[in-house]
Amino acid sequence: MLVSDLPHVVVVEQRIYPFPWTEGNFRDAIVSGYDATVLEFGGVLVGYRVMMFGPGEAHLLNLSIADDWQRRGFGRQLLLASLHDARRAGAATLFLEVRPSNAAGIALYEGLGFRRIGVRRGYYPADGGREDAWVMSLPL
Numbered sequence: 001m002l003v004s005d006l007p008h009v010v011v012v013e014q015r016i017y018p019f020p021w022t023e024g025n026f027r028d029a030i031v032s033g034y035d036a037t038v039l040e041f042g043g044v045l046v047g048y049r050v051m052m053f054g055p056g057e058a059h060l061l062n063l064s065i066a067d068d069w070q071r072r073g074f075g076r077q078l079l080l081a082s083l084h085d086a087r088r089a090g091a092a093t094l095f096l097e098v099r100p101s102n103a104a105g106i107a108l109y110e111g112l113g114f115r116r117i118g119v120r121r122g123y124y125p126a127d128g129g130r131e132d133a134w135v136m137s138l139p140l
């Protein structure tokens, strides 16, 4: 992901999340050296992911497929590529957070072997309050 991708990334982000990352959030991720990667198909931005590395572990902070391109296998491909890249970077475990209400995300993650290992209470903003996050992990 390049800074020049950000206008497109932000359009996708705003269409698929009720509480989207801002352009500044993505810019900070790039500047901080996080692994920010876009998935293109025929020159079109189909999705993206942001991953952060720590000693022996990786954390998937954002995994997104544009609404027009969902349910065609791109999310699974991008997640599989993320597992591969995290393993190659030396991570033994990949962690992520997901809203318990995000049935599509949970089905995708569980389908590739992620298991819930904890709950962060009130982690996400939500309409009229906060929503918990499920913390999921996968040994690599």
Ligand SMILES: CC(C)(COP(=O)(O)OP(=O)(O)OC[C@H]1O[C@@H](n2cnc3c(N)ncnc32)[C@H](O)[C@@H]1OP(=O)(O)O)[C@@H](O)C(=O)NCCC(=O)NCCS
Binding pocket: 016, 017, 063, 064, 065, 066, 069, 070, 071, 072, 073, 074, 075, 076, 077, 097, 098, 099, 102, 103, 104, 105, 107, 108, 109, 111
């Ligand atoms: C979650 C997301 C990344 C899935 O990407 P996708 O390209 O649509 O998913 P795929 O076509 O690769 O599907 C892979 C699996 O995910 C699950 N899945 C995807 N969409 C689903 C839906 N609407 N309902 C239920 N399960 C779904 C299924 O298990 C599916 O496997 P199957 O096709 O064999 O049934 C995508 O819907 C998205 O970007 N959503 C908005 C942002 C988001 O919630 N990101 C995750 C935040 S933690």
